[in-house]
Amino acid sequence: MSGIAGFEDQRVVVADGVALNVAVGGTGEPIVLLHGFPQTHLMWRHVAVELAQDHTVICPDLRGYGDSDKPVEAGEDTYSKRTMAADTVAVAKALGFERFALVGHDRGALVAFRAAMDHPDTITHLASLDVLPTLDMWSVMQGTSAAVGFHLYLMAQPPGLAETMIAASSDAFFGYFLDLWVKDPAAIPAEVRTAYLEACRAAVPSIVADYRASAGIDVRHDEADLKAGRKLTMPVSVVQQDWGSALGFDAAARWRAWAPDLVHGTTASGHFMAEESPQEITEVIRNLLKR
Incomplete structure (x- = not known):
């Protein structure tokens, strides 16, 4: 399947010879968009084409995903959000940008959060779509309500079991989430769904490693920041489904503890909001950039 209309695909080496597949389009001030799971x-x-009318838009495949390299998990840090955040900064720098706005969805939003914490002088604005920071995510997953996050616990296990189970029926596993989390199935047409499943089928070990890191080293990085009193210093916009109410916690308060300059909102869209409601998400990003 071809990439984003009007965008050029590039290979960008970030660290230790790891190369990311990156789609780049438009001209102007830079925005990096990080995808989810x-x-x-x-x-x-959709969003990238709109933003490219007046910005340089950079859309990488995260390490371990899509057409980016999938290094073998050599330790916790191989797929830590700190490492993936450094990848993001390296991609922008290789393309000529020392500072940029950053938007992330799902897994990409966790990477974006870590990039903003670790590189506050580099990230000018931060937008997060449909996640909590890693430490808070684990904190709110309690009791039977945690069943909605069963995949988090499965992929948190030591190497071996999750990879074997998922690889045995990868299309069913990844397709389950594409079906469960979407409110408008037409937003993910058959050819796009096929592209996602093919990409995931080829990336089971690295996807599991990404999730495993979120149950270990990523939590420790958040805990260290919390203990040190570090905050996000740039303007932050968060858009989420209203699952805070459904699961019994205040999502806006959780985010505000990290982000003093916060605009928090909910959406009627499903989880895949950049595909289901691209105009809404584009407007959120443009409003963020005005702050």
Whole structure:
């Protein structure tokens, strides 16, 4: 399947010879868009084209996903959000940008959060779509309500079991989330769904490693920041489904503890909001950039 209309695909080496597949389009001030699970940079195909009218838009496949390299998990840090955040900064720098706005969805939003914490002088604005920071995510997953996050616990296990189970029926596993989390199935047409499933099928070990890191080293990084009193210093916009109410916690308060300059909102869209409601998400990003 072709990439985003009007965008050029590039290979950008970030660290230790790891190369990321990156789609780049437009001209102007830079915005980096990071995709979620179980997707690739293709999830930004609508939003990216709109933003490229007056910005340089950079859409990488995260390491371990899509057409980016999938290094073997050599330790916790291989797929830590700190490492993936450094990848993001390296991609922008290789393309000539020392500072940029950053938007992330799902897994990409966790990477974006870490990039904003670790590189506050580099990230000018931060937008997060449909996640909590890693430490808070684990904190609110309690009791039977945690069943909605069963995949988090499965992929948190030591190497071996999750990879074997998922690889045995990868299309069913990843397709389950594409079906469960979407409110408008037409937003993910058959050819896009096929592209996502093919990409995930080829990336089971690295996707599991990404999730495993979120149950270990990523939590420790958040805990260290919390203990040190570090905050997000840039303007932050968060858009989420209203699952805070459904699961019994205040999502806006959770985010405000990290982000003093916060605009928090909910959406009637499903989880894949950049595909289901691209105009809404484009407007959120443009409003963020005005702050």
